[in-house]
Amino acid sequence: MTRPLDDTHDPGLRSWVASANDPAGDFPIQNLPLGVFRRRGRSDVPRLGVAIGDQVLDLRRCGELRLFDGPPEVVAAAREASSLNRLLALGPEAHGSLRRAVSTVLRADGSRAEPAALVPLADAELRLPVEVGDYTDFYASIVHARNVGRLFRPDHPLPPSYRHVPLAYHGRSSSLVVSGMPVKRPCGQRPPAGGERPSFGPTERLDYELELGAWVGAGSRPGQPVAIDDAERHLGGFCLVNDWSARDLQAWEAQPLGPFLSKSFATSVSPWMVTVDALAPFRCAAARPAGDPPPLPHLASARNDALGGLDVTVEAWLESAEMRRCGIGPMRLSRARFREMYWTVAQMVAHHTSNGCPLRPGDLLASGTVSGSEDDAAGCLLERAAIGAPATLPTGERRGFLADGDEVTLRAYCSRDGFARIGFGSCSVRVLSASGGSPESR
């Protein structure tokens, strides 16, 4: 299920790209996340790249310069593609080959230092890295499910199926956008107030949701469930996901078919896919408490119990227009541990395919809001409201829900003694008003 550790994970490795050797950076040589970019201001066909320190290694250029070796289909996909899909489809052995090849190119002790294959991150326009067929959003944090459920069903906040079924809904692919693209406050139907009719207008309860997403690698066949211990062979890597939500629209529309327009105006993802290989040192036990009902057989495995978890710290930060004006800088809203999620990613894959539903390379499986039991670990504003802890900003502003001009930044990282820190970069998005403006432009 998990990928082997090899010399690409060696914490002693250093790169000839000096900025990659900062121990506090997101993109050391042990990470090597994949993305799609072009040089800012150019209209070139987008190409694949690997983040390294404050640079991007241009994989097309590496191919042209014959900098790396590997199976021909891997080298061709790295050199020719304009999205990660082709590489994702090749599966875990191909991903491992590319990782070893790129690690070799970037090592300080190698002879392949080639600055001509680098583009400064600051000059790179990062794109949505994947052409997404289907986007699924799970609900895998039991803390989040219970806190939010309390608002609607105080007597039994957790749905009766929760501990048996990794609950999820289908999201909208067409409105997936990459970090940096602003999100316009959506309009929609807001519930009737005081027995009146519903009204149509800008949402008054705009929220973020702090999530991780898994990119599907090799697909699965129609009618063929993926066994839980094979699940990770169908994954390529992970990203940050902000599942923007309009809570007033959601409350009005979600019975009985679930969320629809309250979510489909935008879902933001981070540009770098942190690979399953890079995360190998951070596997940990699954979080399901010993006293809970055991999962049904297709969702159970000893390996999943022992190593199904993923020790990633996730954070959400907020900067209001006023904070920007005062130069205060963003404030951390929450921090939580992905290892506390009730359902593991392998369980999500096994569940998703248990009815025969095929996964395709580049499908996105998001985790649902990542919350923890600590006071500062609620992964969305609705949940803060539910536990009676609305956010107060350093300017004295209060945030029951998001205001125009707010910038929400999600971050994630792994750290463990004896291994290099692995960062996810960020997913950072500013909220525009319903007419597309921001407070600064008024």
Add this chain to the structure above:
Amino acid sequence: MTRPLDDTHDPGLRSWVASANDPAGDFPIQNLPLGVFRRRGRSDVPRLGVAIGDQVLDLRRCGELRLFDGPPEVVAAAREASSLNRLLALGPEAHGSLRRAVSTVLRADGSRAEPAALVPLADAELRLPVEVGDYTDFYASIVHARNVGRLFRPDHPLPPSYRHVPLAYHGRSSSLVVSGMPVKRPCGQRPPAGGERPSFGPTERLDYELELGAWVGAGSRPGQPVAIDDAERHLGGFCLVNDWSARDLQAWEAQPLGPFLSKSFATSVSPWMVTVDALAPFRCAAARPAGDPPPLPHLASARNDALGGLDVTVEAWLESAEMRRCGIGPMRLSRARFREMYWTVAQMVAHHTSNGCPLRPGDLLASGTVSGSEDDAAGCLLERAAIGAPATLPTGERRGFLADGDEVTLRAYCSRDGFARIGFGSCSVRVLSASGGSPESR
């Protein structure tokens, strides 16, 4: 909003393809539905075709033979594409051009009779005609919503938002399949019986849903709602949809996020896209009763009131393995009128984009189960159960839900005095057992 009537709709038109002149046929020269096919048994790249009588007009061959005229991008899309997406993206004027060009080729009074451009329907392997980005399923029949709601909420069967919001959920694109592909009975979690734990196994409540689907033509831009009177400029045509449902899985998983694995094992569509142009003679008034609350402004228009409806008769037929064995032939389970749907297709488009969600060419918007108020007009078996009318087959077999070996066939057609009958063809699918077998093969 609606397309003009022109000489392509003339009921007196006849084709040199003799079978197209049968007044009871689905595919007269006034219809001209588009699909994608290749000759059975060959591995050619699939190509576009038009159904005409019992033949398919091969549009690639037409292009090679220079049989039709039109704007170059339309002729190129018709000749070169392997799915309808490219043509769909060109928008309504292009669709009108192609219709006129094909009508000219096929007219008995023309000089372009070219049997070399025909392939018998019996020799054509029909494909899923569209590469579907996103698939949305509405819930637009108030009769269906009320009947089904009664099972779960006897006191207030209709959700309070129903008359205000065209309710919908996101479906799964990866499991869309074309008519003729059998559907395997899916496994999944069935609810606990008598306080026990849930169990995993083949669904015991497999159901069909009789729906129409609209194929999106020209897309819409992110953040730009489509006005209701512009909605049909974003549609290409219609098909039959069978939204297969596992009711036991659905009951267990659907709170609070809506249906997921209970639907995503398969959704079947008919192979022919009946164009918006072909349906122009069958527009009718929207069905919303005068006493109901008026829709919010973005869902309201005088043109929609007058012409938003679509007068299509839809039918579901069932043939069990036993009926096949006895040579009885299929039995009609239901017949309903699409014109009775509470929400029009234009309202679905306006609603879907009202939050800025972009539509892309080839997206599928399905209507939800089409049911009517008559006794024989319930569009799925769950609804028959709700109204206390389970199906009894001519063999004496009863059908609370579907059995292995059952073949469900959906049909639809338009008929109106003074116009040619327009048929949708069929969506016909056999249910296999969970292990992939059928009763005949035992």
